[in-house]
Amino acid sequence: MTGILIGTGVLAAIALVFSLLLTAVNKVFAVPSDTRRDQIREVLPGANCGGCGFAGCDALADAITAGKAIANACPVGGLAVAQKVAAIIGTDAGEQEVHKVATVVCQGTIDRCKTKFTYHGIEDCIAATLINDGNRACQYACLGLGTCVRACKFDAIHIDEYSKIARVDTDKCTACGACVAVCPKNVLDLQPITLPVRVLCRAEEEGYLVSDNCKIGCIGCELCKNVCKFNAIAMANHLPVIDRGLCTGCMMCAEVCPTGAMWGDLDNRRIALIDRDLCIGCGICKKVCQFEAISGERKSIHEVNEACTGCGQCVPKCPVKAITLPIRQHVRDANAKVGTSEGVAAIPKDEAQPN
Amino acid sequence: MSLFHVFPGGIHPREGINGKAVTCALPIEELPQPSRVAIPLLQHIGTPCKSLVVKGDKVKVGMMIGEPVGFVSAAVHSSVSGTVVDVQPCILANGLQQPCVIIDNDFKDTWVELTPVAEPDKLDGKAISQLARNAGLVGLGGATFPHAVKYSLPPDKKVDTLILNGAECEPYLSADHRLMLAYAREIVTGAQTLQHALKIERVLVGIEDNKPDAIEAMTKACENDPTFTVTAMPTHYPQGGEKQLVYSLTGRTVKSGGLPLDSGVIVINVGSSHALYRAVYEGRPVVDRVVTVSGCVKKPANYLVRIGTPVEWLLETSGGLLPQARTLLYGGPMMGMAINREDIPITKGCSGITALEKSSALENESNCIRCGRCSSVCPMCLVPSVLDKLMRKGMYDEAERQGVMNCIECGACTWSCPAKRQLTQSCRTSKKVITERRRAEAARQKAEEARRAAAVAVQEEAK
Numbered sequence: 003m004t005g006i007l008i009g010t011g012v013l014a015a016i017a018l019v020f021s022l023l024l025t026a027v028n029k030v031f032a033v034p035s036d037t038r039r040d041q042i043r044e045v046l047p048g049a050n051c052g053g054c055g056f057a058g059c060d061a062l063a064d065a066i067t068a069g070k071a072i073a074n075a076c077p078v079g080g081l082a083v084a085q086k087v088a089a090i091i092g093t094d095a096g097e098q099e100v101h102k103v104a105t106v107v108c109q110g111t112i113d114r115c116k117t118k119f120t121y122h123g124i125e126d127c128i129a130a131t132l133i134n135d136g137n138r139a140c141q142y143a144c145l146g147l148g149t150c151v152r153a154c155k156f157d158a159i160h161i162d163e164y165s166k167i168a169r170v171d172t173d174k175c176t177a178c179g180a181c182v183a184v185c186p187k188n189v190l191d192l193q194p195i196t197l198p199v200r201v202l203c204r205a206e207e208e209g210y211l212v213s214d215n216c217k218i219g220c221i222g223c224e225l226c227k228n229v230c231k232f233n234a235i236a237m238a239n240h241l242p243v244i245d246r247g248l249c250t251g252c253m254m255c256a257e258v259c260p261t262g263a264m265w266g267d268l269d270n271r272r273i274a275l276i277d278r279d280l281c282i283g284c285g286i287c288k289k290v291c292q293f294e295a296i297s298g299e300r301k302s303i304h305e306v307n308e309a310c311t312g313c314g315q316c317v318p319k320c321p322v323k324a325i326t327l328p329i330r331q332h333v334r335d336a337n338a339k340v341g342t343s344e345g346v347a348a349i350p351k352d353e354a355q356p357n
Numbered sequence: 358m359s360l361f362h363v364f365p366g367g368i369h370p371r372e373g374i375n376g377k378a379v380t381c382a383l384p385i386e387e388l389p390q391p392s393r394v395a396i397p398l399l400q401h402i403g404t405p406c407k408s409l410v411v412k413g414d415k416v417k418v419g420m421m422i423g424e425p426v427g428f429v430s431a432a433v434h435s436s437v438s439g440t441v442v443d444v445q446p447c448i449l450a451n452g453l454q455q456p457c458v459i460i461d462n463d464f465k466d467t468w469v470e471l472t473p474v475a476e477p478d479k480l481d482g483k484a485i486s487q488l489a490r491n492a493g494l495v496g497l498g499g500a501t502f503p504h505a506v507k508y509s510l511p512p513d514k515k516v517d518t519l520i521l522n523g524a525e526c527e528p529y530l531s532a533d534h535r536l537m538l539a540y541a542r543e544i545v546t547g548a549q550t551l552q553h554a555l556k557i558e559r560v561l562v563g564i565e566d567n568k569p570d571a572i573e574a575m576t577k578a579c580e581n582d583p584t585f586t587v588t589a590m591p592t593h594y595p596q597g598g599e600k601q602l603v604y605s606l607t608g609r610t611v612k613s614g615g616l617p618l619d620s621g622v623i624v625i626n627v628g629s630s631h632a633l634y635r636a637v638y639e640g641r642p643v644v645d646r647v648v649t650v651s652g653c654v655k656k657p658a659n660y661l662v663r664i665g666t667p668v669e670w671l672l673e674t675s676g677g678l679l680p681q682a683r684t685l686l687y688g689g690p691m692m693g694m695a696i697n698r699e700d701i702p703i704t705k706g707c708s709g710i711t712a713l714e715k716s717s718a719l720e721n722e723s724n725c726i727r728c729g730r731c732s733s734v735c736p737m738c739l740v741p742s743v744l745d746k747l748m749r750k751g752m753y754d755e756a757e758r759q760g761v762m763n764c765i766e767c768g769a770c771t772w773s774c775p776a777k778r779q780l781t782q783s784c785r786t787s788k789k790v791i792t793e794r795r796r797a798e799a800a801r802q803k804a805e806e807a808r809r810a811a812a813v814a815v816q817e818e819a820k
Contacts (some may be wrong), residue, residue: 118697118698119697122721123779123782124722124749124779124782124783124786126748126749126786128786128789128790129779129782129783129785129786131452131789132451132782132785132786132789133452133694133695134451134452134694134695134696135451135453136452141452141453141454152751153751
């Protein structure tokens with residue numbers, strides 16, 4: 003019994019001595035640290051993705067404290083984090099970029115894009131490109147071996163089990179750009195999440211070569227360019243290039259695309275809606291509309307018909323702000339072509355399309 | 358007889374009845390010309406050539422159709438006479454598209470006027486380098502390094518040894534073997550010309566001891582020249598690797614990232630020496646090369662093939678593939694590239710077409726059992742199993758620190774791995790990623806420097 007007591011006593015004495023020693027040392031050799039640094043580190047997401055350009059969140063916290071990085075340097079945290087960081091360091095949160103997500107610029111699933119041979123090598127896209135430039139017939143196609151999946155720190159990108167190409171989970175994607183950097187085929191791109199239309203093909207080849215390889219590749223037919231009423235599409239290297247400043251999101255290009263390479267966000271397509279109580283029947287909207295989608299006599303209430311593409315050109319022109327652009331609740335009738343709807347005289351097709 | 362050094366690692370693949378024995382006794386036959394050739398404008402390491410012809414042009418054999426651009430480059434010549442159909446991108450063995458000159462053969466085989474060098478003994482380093490550049494001389498062993506660069510010695514470097522590489526360690530291939538038997542004198546003369554031009558003291562000829570007839574032929578061809586030494590080296594893969602060969606014959610090591618030149622050695626393949634002889638004494642540029650067709654083909658052979666001939670034509674002449682053939686390789690079984698189409702043209706770097714049975718490849722990987730066999734066979738003293746793991750984890754920086762850039766991609770590790778892990782492939786992947794990163798970093802630095810210079814200029818102007 004005494005033995006236990008002696009032991010406990012000795013240990014307690016040692017503990018006391020050491021605790022005193024540690025306390026003293028802690029006081030004497032204390033390193034003055036910037037509390038803001040720890041606060042910033044607390045606020046940052048902590049995934050260490052490197053999207054900011056620094057080696058992880060700790061490094062970014064150091065850089066922000068030292069004034070080497072700005073408050074909104076973290077692309078992952080977005081505005082919320084930028085505001086918190088700005089509050090800590092006492093600066094402005096800075097302008098936020100548009101919310102971007104990684105986009106797979108290829109729709110060449112295995113049922114659409116041919117394979118050249120069976121690949122037996124390492125499950126890695128970079129390794130696969132070393133053998134005959136990958137096993138997909140199209141040299142621009144997603145190989146689907148998951149190099150991007152391993153690069154993603156946010157579990158936001160996966161290889162689809164059936165289609166064998168990468169799919170991005172837009173809710174989880176933080177646009178850190180890690181996947182874009184590793185992809186050997188450059189099929190990943192950071193694009194604003196709200197884009198109405200995207201060209202989901204990178205095949206810079208003649209149309210016949212593309213269609214030999216892939217059912218959904220862009221064949222460079224220029225239908226999208228010709229149908230665009232806002233001159234927002236130009237062709238470069240057999241691919242359409244959309245001028246985002248001119249694009250109104252009418253999605254006509256996606257509608258006419260014969261292969262489907264031009265993707266349109268048709269679920270979120272808009273339609274003009276005229277408030278009957280506000281409309282004064284001035285007819286400006288009718289004049290502005292490129293699609294002959296608004297009908298109505300002067301001084302009477304105007305109506306929007308099925309031909310509306312939701313381009314929204316009429317909205318700012320309405321003097322009484324009677325037009326809104328809600329999301330369409332139904333699919334636009336594919337036959338509702340320009341000038342064919344009720345109440346509008348049919349115009350010849352040649353005139354309907356510019357150029 | 359110089360002291361022979363044994364390089365670390367290496368393997369000795371058992372070839373059985375399908376190996377070199379099949380073709381090494383067959384003399385070189387001239388392959389009938391194909392009706393159409395596709396001659397790539399990039400057949401060397403470096404900058405692609407500029408096309409000198411357009412659609413519809415008439416060309417003769419030996420006419421320069423691609424002009425070398427930049428320092429690291431070599432000319433490309435027409436290998437048949439006929440009409441240029443087009444200059445368009447074609448798919449090569451690595452699966453990538455490269456611009457090729459496509460020529461329809463008129464089967465007249467009319468040559469351009471060949472002008473041999475008037476006084477070969479008076480060639481100096483500069484002249485022979487220019488000659489190599491215009492004759493399209495590249496390393497015909499497979500690396501396709503432009504010889505013009507190899508011959509232009511920096512003034513501060515002293516070279517005392519020229520090594521003629523006749524090892525041909527790759528299984529199945531016998532192109533160099535047959536070349537040494539048929540053209541031993543020409544090969545030796547070519548080497549002598551280079552030796553005199555660059556004032557090199559001695560020439561070492563390294564030949565693996567599984568080619569006793571070639572050793573004999575080469576010894577006989579150079580018996581009057583006391584500066585030549587023919588060494589029979591043990592048959593050991595990759596004995597023909599440049600760094601291994603330099604170590605074996607001279608005991609010198611080539612620094613990591615360096616060239617044999619830094620160790621005072623120039624290594625050229627026997628095929629290249631023969632091509633140099635032809636360029637000097639016959640004025641003939643590189644328009645053909647010896648290609649071994651072996652493995653699962655009906656009639657294996659050593660062909661003298663015009664550059665740009667499609668693989669299809671070679672196989673057709675060899676009676677086609679045997680039914681059990683599953684993998685077609687552009688090159689030998691150890692370092693060759695698997696190809697999935699037969700319209701790929703033969704380039705200067707292709708020493709063989711090998712068809713393998715199903716059992717030779719396509720085995721599933723299993724987990725590493727840490728037996729260490731890969732590191733014991735690695736001729737560059739790397740640890741492939743660790744490099745493999747690093748690559749699969751995406752840790753390329755660490756792989757670089759562990760020396761993955763020294764990998765010569767000989768394939769010995771993959772060959773010896775009992776778990777069938779694709780070790781060489783992962784090293785190649787790491788090398789590709791690291792090379793690209795270095796290139797991007799260099800481009801970034803260049804842009805940064807340009808930006809700074811511009812900023813300085815603006816400031817000066819303001820003053």
